[in-house]
Amino acid sequence: MKFGVVISEGPYTHQAADTAYHFVRAALAKGHEVPRVFFYHDGVNVSTRLSVPPQDERHIQKNWTALAKEHGIDLVVCIAAAQRRGLLDENEAGRQGKDADNIAEGFRISGLGQLIEMGIQTDRLVTFGD
Amino acid sequence: MSTLHTVNKSPFTNTGLQSCLDHCKDGDAVLMIEDGVYGALAETVMAERVAGRIGAVSLYVLLPDAAARGLAEKRMLNGIAGVDYEGFVDLVADHDRTLAWL
Amino acid sequence: MSYQVNGHTVEHDEEGYITNLADWNKELALEIARTENIEMDDERWEVVNFLRDYYEEYQIAPAVRVLIKAIKKSMGPEKGNNKYMYELFPYGPAKQACKIAGLPKPTGCV
Amino acid sequence: MSEIKKFLYVNRKAPYGTIYALESLEVVLIGAAFDQDVSLAFLDDGVFQLTRGQDTGALGVKNFSPTFRALGDYDVTKLFVERESLDERGLSEADLQEIMYEDEDDGWAEKPSIRIVSRAEMADLMADQDVVLSF
Numbered sequence: 025m026k027f028g029v030v031i032s033e034g035p036y037t038h039q040a041a042d043t044a045y046h047f048v049r050a051a052l053a054k055g056h057e058v059p060r061v062f063f064y065h066d067g068v069n070v071s072t073r074l075s076v077p078p079q080d081e082r083h084i085q086k087n088w089t090a091l092a093k094e095h096g097i098d099l100v101v102c103i104a105a106a107q108r109r110g111l112l113d114e115n116e117a118g119r120q121g122k123d124a125d126n127i128a129e130g131f132r133i134s135g136l137g138q139l140i141e142m143g144i145q146t147d148r149l150v151t152f153g154d
Numbered sequence: 155m156s157t158l159h160t161v162n163k164s165p166f167t168n169t170g171l172q173s174c175l176d177h178c179k180d181g182d183a184v185l186m187i188e189d190g191v192y193g194a195l196a197e198t199v200m201a202e203r204v205a206g207r208i209g210a211v212s213l214y215v216l217l218p219d220a221a222a223r224g225l226a227e228k229r230m231l232n233g234i235a236g237v238d239y240e241g242f243v244d245l246v247a248d249h250d251r252t253l254a255w256l
Numbered sequence: 257m258s259y260q261v262n263g264h265t266v267e268h269d270e271e272g273y274i275t276n277l278a279d280w281n282k283e284l285a286l287e288i289a290r291t292e293n294i295e296m297d298d299e300r301w302e303v304v305n306f307l308r309d310y311y312e313e314y315q316i317a318p319a320v321r322v323l324i325k326a327i328k329k330s331m332g333p334e335k336g337n338n339k340y341m342y343e344l345f346p347y348g349p350a351k352q353a354c355k356i357a358g359l360p361k362p363t364g365c366v
Numbered sequence: 367m368s369e370i371k372k373f374l375y376v377n378r379k380a381p382y383g384t385i386y387a388l389e390s391l392e393v394v395l396i397g398a399a400f401d402q403d404v405s406l407a408f409l410d411d412g413v414f415q416l417t418r419g420q421d422t423g424a425l426g427v428k429n430f431s432p433t434f435r436a437l438g439d440y441d442v443t444k445l446f447v448e449r450e451s452l453d454e455r456g457l458s459e460a461d462l463q464e465i466m467y468e469d470e471d472d473g474w475a476e477k478p479s480i481r482i483v484s485r486a487e488m489a490d491l492m493a494d495q496d497v498v499l500s501f
């Protein structure tokens with residue numbers, strides 16, 4: 025079965041990104057497909073490659089990047105939510121005249137249409153948030 | 155045709171669980187995750203309302219979240235089943251849609 | 257980056273959208289249109305004014321199809337169509353007309 | 367994309383204190399381009415999103431309540447509001463802003479988009495969806 029996943033709360037403050045991670049791993053282990061995870065609201069903050077948690081804590085962004093690489097998951101960060109919160113890829117940084125970008129490997133910035141498309145193309149949609 | 159409802163808030167600070175119980179239909183399932191697991195406790199001001207739906211609605215608690223909070227199964231209401239993440243996945247697959255009470 | 261209008265400086269972003277929406281006036285609209293190589297005439301003002309009224313009422317810049325539908329309703333089918341809109345604003349009514357009307361940049365979400 | 371799915375947007379949070387109400391509306395506006403069967407549900411504190419007389423001037427925050435009135439232009443015409451949620455908050459239908467849409471198939475006749483429903487009807491609506499997005 026195809027699962028779409030929405031993460032709508034920020035990392036470390038809220039458990040949503042962790043619960044979603046364990047859920048997606050379990051779904052993949054059971055033979056389901058997770059073609060896309062969509063990050064919205066403060067969930068977009070998962071995608072910054074500049075976070076440096078202490079060594080004895082899980083690294084939420086790196087965990088997602090690794091899982092996505094291993095299983096070909098499309099990690100989509102909402103552009104409108106990302107722009108408000110200062111998350112930019114190289115392309116957007118240039119378009120907006122900013123001097124830096126901060127999106128981690130494996131994540132891509134795109135539109136809210138990707139969320140709707142995920143709802144249309146998957147069998148189940150599960151939301152993790154606050 | 156049935157729905158899996160997820161509740162992730164403590165019922166003592168948020169009306170999510172109450173609203174969920176008011177809207178779920180017979181045959182639906184409710185899974186308590188994150189701080190929502192406190193809704194599974196017996197002998198609370200919420201317990202009667204939760205227990206009142208057991209049977210008509212299947213109630214579940216996500217065990218890793220309960221364990222993290224030191225919530226032993228013997229403290230929980232009878233009739234609430236524990237699941238791990240694999241069980242969570244099965245619940246999503248077995249119901250037609252998932253509704254998150256955020 | 258800025259437009260110069262009547263001795264005033266009005267900031268804009270990389271793509272020419274004004275930074276502070278309150279800075280808009282008709283002279284500024286003419287200046288933005290000039291940089292877009294668009295000659296403002298009655299037909300173009302009609303669209304720009306329509307966009308400003310729409311934003312004032314609903315607090316959003318309408319999607320192109322919504323704009324065309326709304327213009328079709330208020331001004332008739334000969335104006336409410338894609339062809340007419342792109343004749344007036346060759347690079348797209350959402351992009352160019354919104355910029356001239358001083359509306360926020362369309363988020364381009366789809 | 368020939369398949370049409372039933373999408374329900376569940377709004378349970380008040381506006382301005384958090385961004386969820388605004389960013390929910392942004393999804394609805396973008397999602398409208400996908401020609402799906404869209405309904406919006408307002409229950410619990412979500413009913414506060416639709417009240418009349420919102421004035422955010424002193425906050426320096428955008429007042430997005432007028433944008434609900436544009437939803438008809440986007441062919442989003444089904445806004446379900448739960449009666450019990452209104453009652454519990456001391457509100458009635460008269461406290462909500464009027465949201466109309468023009469029915470193109472009926473000579474642009476103006477019709478109300480807001481439908482007040484009971485809690486049981488809201489539960490039926492939720493049980494009749496393909497995709498539920500919660501805000």
